Amino acid sequence: MNTLEIKNLSKSFGKTRIIKDVSLHVSEGEIVAFVGPNGAGKTTTLKMITNLIWPDSGSITIAGYDLFKQREMALANMAGIIENPGLYTNLTGLENLQFIQKLRGVSKARLQEVIELIGLNDKEKLHRKVRRYSLGMKQRLALGMCLLTKPKFLILDEPTNGLDPTGVIELRQLIEKMVKEENVSVLFSSHMLGEVEKLADRIVYIKEGSIITERIQQKEDSNIYNIHLENQEEKAAQILRKLSCCKQVELQVDGILHIEAEVGNLNLILKTLGENAITIIDIEKEKQSLEDIYRSIFTED
Amino acid sequence: MGKLFRFEWLKNRKNIKNIVMLSLFLIILIGYIILNGVLAQKYKIDERVNYTSDKWYSVMKMNELLALSDEKDMSKDMKTEIDFWRQVYQYAVSQDVYKHWRGEDKWRDVVRETIEKNEYLLKGKEEGITSYNRISDQELRNEIKKNQVFLEEDIKPLDSEYQMTSLHFLYRLLDQLFPYLIVVVVLIVCADTMSSEFDTGSYKFLMLQPYKRGKIIHIKSIATICYVMISVLGIIAGVFLVNGCINGFGNPSYPVAIDGSRFSRLISDTYKTSAVEYIGIGKFLLYVIPIAILYLLFTAVFALILSTLAANSIASLSMSVGIMLAAIMLQPYVVSYKTLSLVYPVSYCNPVEVLSGGTYGTALMAILVLAFLSIVIYLVNVLIFKKRDLL
Numbered sequence: 001m002n003t004l005e006i007k008n009l010s011k012s013f014g015k016t017r018i019i020k021d022v023s024l025h026v027s028e029g030e031i032v033a034f035v036g037p038n039g040a041g042k043t044t045t046l047k048m049i050t051n052l053i054w055p056d057s058g059s060i061t062i063a064g065y066d067l068f069k070q071r072e073m074a075l076a077n078m079a080g081i082i083e084n085p086g087l088y089t090n091l092t093g094l095e096n097l098q099f100i101q102k103l104r105g106v107s108k109a110r111l112q113e114v115i116e117l118i119g120l121n122d123k124e125k126l127h128r129k130v131r132r133y134s135l136g137m138k139q140r141l142a143l144g145m146c147l148l149t150k151p152k153f154l155i156l157d158e159p160t161n162g163l164d165p166t167g168v169i170e171l172r173q174l175i176e177k178m179v180k181e182e183n184v185s186v187l188f189s190s191h192m193l194g195e196v197e198k199l200a201d202r203i204v205y206i207k208e209g210s211i212i213t214e215r216i217q218q219k220e221d222s223n224i225y226n227i228h229l230e231n232q233e234e235k236a237a238q239i240l241r242k243l244s245c246c247k248q249v250e251l252q253v254d255g256i257l258h259i260e261a262e263v264g265n266l267n268l269i270l271k272t273l274g275e276n277a278i279t280i281i282d283i284e285k286e287k288q289s290l291e292d293i294y295r296s297i298f299t300e301d
Numbered sequence: 302m303g304k305l306f307r308f309e310w311l312k313n314r315k316n317i318k319n320i321v322m323l324s325l326f327l328i329i330l331i332g333y334i335i336l337n338g339v340l341a342q343k344y345k346i347d348e349r350v351n352y353t354s355d356k357w358y359s360v361m362k363m364n365e366l367l368a369l370s371d372e373k374d375m376s377k378d379m380k381t382e383i384d385f386w387r388q389v390y391q392y393a394v395s396q397d398v399y400k401h402w403r404g405e406d407k408w409r410d411v412v413r414e415t416i417e418k419n420e421y422l423l424k425g426k427e428e429g430i431t432s433y434n435r436i437s438d439q440e441l442r443n444e445i446k447k448n449q450v451f452l453e454e455d456i457k458p459l460d461s462e463y464q465m466t467s468l469h470f471l472y473r474l475l476d477q478l479f480p481y482l483i484v485v486v487v488l489i490v491c492a493d494t495m496s497s498e499f500d501t502g503s504y505k506f507l508m509l510q511p512y513k514r515g516k517i518i519h520i521k522s523i524a525t526i527c528y529v530m531i532s533v534l535g536i537i538a539g540v541f542l543v544n545g546c547i548n549g550f551g552n553p554s555y556p557v558a559i560d561g562s563r564f565s566r567l568i569s570d571t572y573k574t575s576a577v578e579y580i581g582i583g584k585f586l587l588y589v590i591p592i593a594i595l596y597l598l599f600t601a602v603f604a605l606i607l608s609t610l611a612a613n614s615i616a617s618l619s620m621s622v623g624i625m626l627a628a629i630m631l632q633p634y635v636v637s638y639k640t641l642s643l644v645y646p647v648s649y650c651n652p653v654e655v656l657s658g659g660t661y662g663t664a665l666m667a668i669l670v671l672a673f674l675s676i677v678i679y680l681v682n683v684l685i686f687k688k689r690d691l692l
Contacts, residue, residue: 050509052691076511086502090315103304103510145506 001064003028003077003153003185009048009058018044019055020209026153026185031175033200033217034189037298041209042189043083046157049187050080063152080155085142089131093120093141096130100148110148117174118144135162139171147178154178156188160195168192172199197290202248205297212297215286216248216260224286225266227257230279239276240269302520305512309524316497319490323532326486330540333478334465338548341463355418356393358435359386378430385421385430392418408457416448439575443558450556450579459555466551467541468582474537475586475593476653480629483533484600484650485622490529491604492621493614494521495686500614504691518609518686522679526601530594553583560658563588567643567666571658585656592652592664595671599646600625602675606682609689636661646674 004026011019019041026032034042047053049060051067060067063077087096101111115121118140130138139159146154156175160168172195178184190196196203197217205212218224229236237251245265250258261269273280313319363386366379375383396414423441425431436444451458459469474483495518498504507517556579560571571577604621611617628647635645642648642661649655649667656664 047692050505051514052505052508054688054690071513072511075509078509080505080509082505084502086498086505088312088503089501090312090317095311099308100506100510103308142506 001028002026002061003030003063004049004187005059005061006045006049007059009045009060010056011044011048011053012056018209019048022058022206022209022211024204024211024214026187028152028185029179029183031179031186031188031199031201033196033203034187034206035191035193035196035203035294036189036206040206042206043157044209045206046080046082046155046187046189049155050078050082051075052082076149077152078155079146079149079151079153080157081139081142081146081159082155082157084161085138087130087133087138087142087145090129092127092129093133093137094126096141097145097148100145104149106148110150114144114147117147117177119170120144136164136167139163139167143171143174150182150184152183152185154184154186154188156186158189158191160190160192168195175199193290193294202250203290205294207298211253213252213254214250214258215293216250216258217290218260218286222247222260222262223266225257225259225261225269226284226286227259227269227273227280228282228284229255229257229273230281232276232278233257235276236273236278239272239278243268243272245269302512302516305510305517305520306524309521310528313490313525313528318493319528319532322486322489323536326482326533327536327540329478329482330474330536333474334470334540334544334548337463337465337470337473341461341465344461344463354435356390356397359390359393362386362431363390382430385425388421389418392421409452409455412448412451412458416445416452419445419448437575443575443577446577447556447558447579454554454556456552456555464548465544466549467545468551468553468555468586470544470548471537471541471586472557472582472653475589476651479593479596479652480650483597484625486533487529487597487600488604488621488625489618490532491525491601492608492618494525494605495608496611496614496617499612499691508691514687515683518683522602522605522682525605526598529601530597533597534594551582554581556580557582557585558657559585559588560656560663563656563658563664565665566663567669569658569661569663572661575658577658588664589652589656592649592655592667592671595668595675596646596649596652599671599675599678602678602682606678606685609682609686644670646670 002025004024006025007023009019009022010017022041022045024032034045036042044053048055049062049067051071060074062074065074065077067074088099091099097111097115100106101108115126120126120137120140125133125137130141133141139162143159159171163171175186175188176199179186188199200217202214202216204214216224227236233251233255237249237257240246240249240257240259243265245262245268246259247262248260252258259269270280270283363383366375366383366386369375369379372380372383392414396411396418419441423438423445426438426441448458450456459466462473465473493500495504498507508514510517512520558577559580560569561576561578562570603625604617607620607624608614608617611620625647629650632645632647632650635648636642639661643666648660648662649671651659652667654660655662655667660667662670
């Protein structure tokens with residue numbers, strides 16, 4: 001089951017269509033990056049997922065719960081930071097954490113665990129009013145508030161904004177740890193392609209309110225292939241997903257199969273397609289860096 | 302829900318703006334009592350050395366008549382009038398003598414003299430001896446009735462309107478400071494309930510909690526309303542008690558004017574006729590407090606809806622105070638359109654005036670209008686919040 005499933009989401013403000021028929025998903029334990037130029041619609045999409053904004057049409061399902069019909073159950077499985085971390089600045093860091101802790105019935109042991117996880121276990125910092133926190137501390141505190149309830153799904157809107165390099169590295173390590181230890185699924189948006197490259201399992205590209213393409217992020221022990229078929233793309237995707245060597249198979253909007261497979265298994269993939277009478281027109285091994293891909297997608301002709 | 306309510310309460314309690322506002326409110330109340338105490342002392346001294354108003358007036362009238370001709374050359378009507386004013390002067394002098402020179406225990410004699418003087422004035426007006434337009438016939442009758450109550454209930458009248466026994470302090474507070482001070486305090490505390498969350502972005506965390514939007518706005522609204530009501534009423538109660546220990550609580554049977562048709566009609570008979578009844582101040586305040594609380598509730602929900610609509614707390618605070626003060630300033634113009642004034646909520650911003658027949662609508666009308674508007678505005682606020690895109 002996908003932790004997040006969005007289908008045909010659309011939103012207009014006045015006469016301007018901001019989000020046009022967006023569909024995407026995030027699987028369990030997956031880190032998906034949401035990338036696009038300013039004004040592409042990333043934050044608007046994330047705000048719709050968190051129900052801060054009402055979509056004009058479409059559906060959003062979180063951990064199997066419809067966000068609009070089963071809002072409380074859906075939100076119980078989700079946490080997030082949208083734009084800047086919105087904390088209660090009149091309260092201390094500890095009081096902000098206790099807000100979530102008491103509201104959601106989280107144990108004191110978990111609270112202590114999260115405080116250590118986010119590196120705010122200095123009593124002086126914890127008891128300081130949030131208005132006197134640095135941006136990095138606010139980000140960490142906000143993340144801690146998200147993690148308290150052990151959500152299945154986490155949304156982060158440009159989480160590295162304003163962080164110094166150390167902060168960026170720490171945040172990345174924290175997210176990786178959360179995914180590994182607690183099987184959290186993450187959808188995050190970012191302009192820092194270097195961090196996206198290191199963190200994301202998959203990257204969704206958005207431009208002018210529409211999803212342009214999705215790319216699986218290559219890992220060290222795998223290769224990424226783009227396979228252009230004559231027909232039967234859906235059937236081919238289903239067949240390849242059953243192969244153990246194929247880690248991810250994505251059918252893109254342009255009909256190209258985008259596959260992440262273990263190194264040395266290209267022959268098996270081609271043989272399987274051939275046995276099922278699926279004709280291949282072209283096959284390409286992806287070698288481009290993320291920056292090259294970004295440029296190729298978003299640079300105007 | 303209880304947890305969220307407790308958290309909202311904590312936020313309100315720790316809000317610096319609220320602490321400052323309520324502290325200022327307390328300081329102003331204390332200052333009000335001290336100022337009235339000073340004025341009361343000054344009034345006592347002034348009364349001894351200056352002419353009381355009726356003494357002065359009667360001397361002025363006699364001088365007017367004597368300026369027209371010598372007494373021996375006066376017409377019969379003029380002689381009757383000058384004799385009339387001489388008698389009024391005698392009454393006024395007797396009042397002074399009892400009041401200032403024969404001691405505090407002679408107050409009953411002062412009251413009797415006042416009744417006799419007013420009855421004499423009324424008779425003089427009814428018989429056409431004098432016009433005496435300083436006070437209307439009905440007001441004279443009301444004064445006579447009030448002084449009769451003093452004698453019947455054996456209650457010593459206050460030395461002056463500035464005397465601050467606790468009951469009288471509460472009466473004056475509701476009469477004079479309520480629309481401008483208490484209402485503004487409630488507005489300022491409530492007006493940034495939602496908009497302050499937009500300022501800091503903390504609404505995003507709140508909205509991500511597993512509660513329906515409707516529940517969130519209900520709890521925030523109720524927590525804020527409870528907080529401001531308890532704080533304001535608590536401060537007033539505290540000042541009431543402390544002042545009572547210092548200046549005395551006063552006699553709960555002290556007569557104050559009340560509209561006889563207050564809960565039986567929608568349009569005030571007293572407003573039309575000026576004929577009031579008198580009840581004890583304790584009972585009066587028990588009647589007036591629900592109207593005051595309802596008006597505060599209306600003020601709170603009005604501020605809450607502006608807080609939901611505004612993009613930030615500066616906008617919501619400015620709009621709340623600005624619109625309410627503008628509405629109060631418009632009130633004298635609205636009053637001339639009687640039907641409009643019945644449903645204009647700010648017509649009921651002075652609960653003492655409402656209950657004593659100073660408004661076209663009665664206390665019953667005030668309760669109906671304020672309750673209805675409060676419910677409607679509250680529900681509209683919830684609906685707006687539920688449907689709104691929180692950008």
